[in-house]
Amino acid sequence: MEDYNKQEVKGGQGQVVEPETYRDSIGTMEQSGKRKWVFPKKPKGRYTNYRNIVAYALLTFYFTLPFITINGNPALQLNIISRQVFIAGQPFYPQDFFILTIGAIVSLICIIIFTIAFGRIFCGWICPQTIFLENVFRKIEYAIEGDRNKQMKLDRQEWNSEKIWKRGLKWSIYIILSLIFTHFMFMYVVGYKEVFRILLEGPFEHPTNFIVMILLTAAFYFVFAWFREQVCTLVCPYGRLQGVLIDKETINVFYDFNRGENRAKWRKGEDRSAAGKGDCIDCYQCVVVCPTGIDIRDGQQLECVNCTACIDACDEVMDKVGLPKGLIRYASEKEIETGIPSKFNSRMKGFTILLVGLQLLLGYLVYSRADMEAKFIKPAGSTFFLREGKIINTYNYTFLNKTNDKKIVNIRILEPQNGEITYSTSSKITVARDKIVKGTINISFPEKQIKLSKQNIKIGVYDHEGNLLDTYDTYFEGPFKIQF
Known part of the structure; x- marks a missing residue:
């Protein structure tokens, strides 16, 4: 697989990029350094449906949690400046800083262990960046501008009335959403009552608060209207860490190159096995649905957030041409190389036990805290x-x-x-x-x-x-x- 990861096959024509120049820049950037805008096709399929359910459940949780109280205290409030920290309704004070520090360390260790065992499932399923972008802002973009081809056409055309009103409507909604998300984020800091009070009293009574609100809203808008997947590839340290955390037994989204190569275009009635062709029909559907603009067939890459869009796209194509699904799937590199299905082995059991143990330790520290x-x-x-x-x-x-x-x-x-x-x-x-x-x-x-x-x-x-x-x-x- 190492040799295969160093080459890139284009359009089934056998054009191979030399190993020295393969992926010497990120997938969303031209060789000149210019931004390559990603227009992902709207995904659909089993995993997309599951991710939508998880995303909307988490969004509901995000919008309702600030209003939930436990024993009269906020369920979650992180006002570090005023030293008012509530977690699960329990107040924490500067004297409890060691518990919060240990909690942060335990959380970091849990993320590391989880990544070693199960890859970047967090990025594709739970990460706020992915949820906000794919399940809120991108949905609005699809509704206003259409799917991939229509978006590309709109991007190329001159600034006529159609482009102005579509882009203007989209950007206006983005600004409103950024304001809403930022206000709810503030509720996690000072509480919803304080946010409502500041809004009612107006910017002249609280100029500092409103300036901070405007700056954060602008940052929110910038991230989801323009920066987008660059956050995952250029800013987020988690993607960089995966290079040293994952190994051949880590579960990730993988392309089964043993089964898929040699890739070639589909011909009806052809015996692909006899012709020495693999199951990959080089349809590029896995590429056009990718929100970070990569080709999963090039192997594991730091831009991949394990969003499963390529799995659904490939499974749909395989189903149409009558080939088995799972050419792209959740698997370990070892499974792809050997063909032996991954199991919940002793290694994963050990990591799971360690994860549970660390969470129990943190729970004990909180429970044993003096009244x-x-x-x-x-x-x-x-x-x-x-x-x-x-x-x-x-x-x-x-x-x-x-x-x-x-x-x-x-x-x-x-x-x-x-x-x-x-x-x-x-x-x-x-x-x-x-x-x-x-x-x-x-x-x-x-x-x-x-x-x-x-x-x-x-x-x-x-x-x-x-x-x-x-x-x-x-x-x-x-x-x-x-x-x-």
């Missing part, structure tokens, strides 16, 4: 004082309630024993859900019990049922004593 975070800090410049044979220190406490329930807490001295607490207010401190409460307490110990000028103590915070919520280690100041 309450407590801190007891001595005020700057403060020192101890003596009263009635006791040494007294003042502490400022901060309680952060990480749960969705109100907490009534009290404080106890765990180590050493015999410590007493004097509250500035009530001994029962109420901490509302997702709130921070601050206050001051005095902690005292008998003078004889404090042996060091700075003695370690441990303070515990309990709920009204007596459950330990959090502990905090700090120090207690006392008079300087010479130890003999």
Whole structure:
């Protein structure tokens, strides 16, 4: 297959590009460096139907999730600037940064492992870039300008009334859609109520927000109206990573060159096997439907996003000429070379188990997160004082309630024993859900019990049922004593 990947057969005429010049530029660019615009034919078939179902389900999820709350909190909100992060309704704070960091690392490892085992299925089925482009913007383009041939004709013709109104209508809809998508994206940052409030109050009340909104809308429009597949080939690092992640056992969209070569045009009634011809009839349907403009028959390429459009196109042609389907299919390179079908082997089982294990680890970290975070800090410049044979220190406490329930807490001295607490207010401190409460307490110990000028103590915070919520280690100041 290595030798085959270095050549390109054109139109069944046997024209072969020299190995030194084969694919020394991306498929959507001329040798001169000029952009080669892709006009993919509208795909149809089994996999296209499945992908449409997945895409529309994800789009529905995207548009409804900002309005979903769990225990009164947003289901998902990522306001890093204001430090308001909610995932599955659970609030996360700067103190939980290590969990989010571990979560990001685990997610990256999962993507790497998934790619090693199952290739770029994510790109073709789940990636927002693919879903927005193929299932929203491209659909509108087909509806206004028509399929591939009509789009190419429109692109070549002069700017007459037909071209002006079609392009103008398409671009206007693109701008409106970009605005809508950008506003929903903002809802994931500040929440839908805040977005609606900013819109009602207008740009003069929130100039910064509106400038950012306009810039992001322009970027959104630029990506899906013009840049398009270049995001996958030039910007996205995931496509570049596949070169070092996949191997011969990775499942990807492959062309069965053993079965397809030698490719030749279809002749009715011909015994292709006797004539030494393969099943590929060189119809180029796999090429014209490709949204990144590549020929899958040239082997695995970084531009391929595994969208399955070529599979559906090839299967349709094979069905029409009476040849078996699956000339292009999901397979591993090893399967193509040996002819032995891929199975859910021990390697894939191992990767799947590892994926599940990593997700369980992340779930455990989130589940085991403390419900309450407590801190007891001595005020700057403060020192101890003596009263009635006791040494007294003042502490400022901060309680952060990480749960969705109100907490009534009290404080106890765990180590050493015999410590007493004097509250500035009530001994029962109420901490509302997702709130921070601050206050001051005095902690005292008998003078004889404090042996060091700075003695370690441990303070515990309990709920009204007596459950330990959090502990905090700090120090207690006392008079300087010479130890003999």
